[in-house]
Structures are given as C-alpha cells and as structure tokens.
Amino acid sequence: MTHDMLTAAVAAVRARLGEVRPRIGVVTGSGLGGIADAIARARHVPYGDIPGFPVARVAGHEGRLAVGELGGRTVACLCGRSHLYEGLEMPRLRLPLRTLRGLGCEAVVLVSTVGSINPDIAAGRLMAVRDHINLTGVNPLTGPNAAAVGPRFPSLVDAYDPRLRRVAQRAAARLGLPLAEGVMAHHPGPSFETPAEIRAYRLLGGDVVGMSMAVETVIARHCGLDVLGIAAVTNMGAGMSASGPSHEETLAGAAALKDDVGRLLRATLEDWDHAT
C-alpha cells in the first residue's frame, strides 16, 4: 500500500544519512542538477537504492538524492525529477516529495526550466512563481487519500509561500540579480506547446510555461511542505521567437542559468529564517 511504500523509502534514505536531518528540500530539473555540486559534506543516495522511487530517464535529468549543507542549512536535493508525461502511477510520482517530508523537511524549493510567454520576461531571466494554472487536466492527488499524509481537499491559496518569495526577492536584490514574479502555466508535455496554445495560456494569465511545477506543488502542499518556486527562463514560448523551443535549447539555457540559480538558491537559504 501507498503508506508502506513511503515508510520504506524514508527508512532506506535514513539508513544512509545517519544523524543528518534535512530541513529544506530542493528539486532540480533539466540541466540544473549541477546545483547540488555546491552542497558541502554531501551524502548521495541514487534513486535506484530507494524502494519505489521512479528513476529519471530523461536526458539532462539526474537521479539521486544529495543531502548536505548549503547556505548554512541542511538540505535534501532531489537531483532529477519525474514528470506526469512519463506515465508513472500516481503513488510513485508522489513518492519523492513525500519522502522529503518524511525525512523532516518543512519546505521545498522547486526549481524548473520554463519558456516565457510574457514578452516582458526575457530568456535568461529568473522568476519567482506567485501562483500556477494546472493545464494538465490531471490532479496528482487523484486516487484514495492517505489521511496520514494530508487532507483530502487541500487549499492552494498562497500555495507558493509569500514569505519565502519575499526572502528570495531580498536575496536576489542582495546579489543584484533581477527576479521577476509571475504565474506558472503547467503544460502537460512531453510535446512542447503549439503557438496557439502559448497565446491561449497568455490570455489565461500565465507568464511562463513548464512541465513540472504545478503538479509538484500540489503534492508538496498536500503533505505540508511550504513551497518556493523558482523558474529559470531558458527560451521564449513556441511562436514567440524565430527558433525552437527544443530540448537542446532548454539544456543550453539551463547551462547558462545554472550559476545564477545556484547563487540565488544559496543566498535564499542563507536568509531563510529572516522575518520579512
């Protein structure tokens, strides 16, 4: 059963961590897994060693949990994520974030590459996510509810924690790094959007489009994790630039943004407990 799967995953990771107790989770996507290289005294647990964990198979997505120190906090970084479009059963899709919670994390920083659908947010920028629109037609909590994990009908008001967003904004200002704010439209993928879909998502109120964050935020909020969403704009949406989008463009954009994301993440963690 689902809950046994979670207990087994948490126990397997704990056995590898000894006394280390992560407090903040991080999830990184395409080409951004290198952020975890900055984690000090890291212990690594390959996903294949954690029972039930989906093993990421998309090129550019690693598959390991890295636990150690970053920005003065003990973090647990999921380097590599699974996506709805991989067709996993929901309990397995939900497992990695629930494992972070089970390990004692109180919050998670979701980092995702995205395409911009707002002409004012150029490729190469970072954006703090204020809210999302789940366009996948699927809710990751579909199925029996594990009452021990979270409520049947979780609220998604302020799903992206306003205080954490202010902390990130202050950290960005300290670094002199512009940080936009806006709404994430979650496209199901794996095909990129059509130009008509991009125009439609813009009309609906989206600023960027991605394929992971809304689903992860629903899972995270359900199990009680506070969420900070950081979107790394690797490209303009379909029809908004002469080329692309393509996975290659996304990976190249991620490589160019990796250092900025790493600096912002570290500075945000340093400021994490500041009242704002």
Ligand code: HPA
């Ligand atoms: N669309 C969806 N997801 C993405 C994109 C995009 O243009 N770029 C990076 N992730």
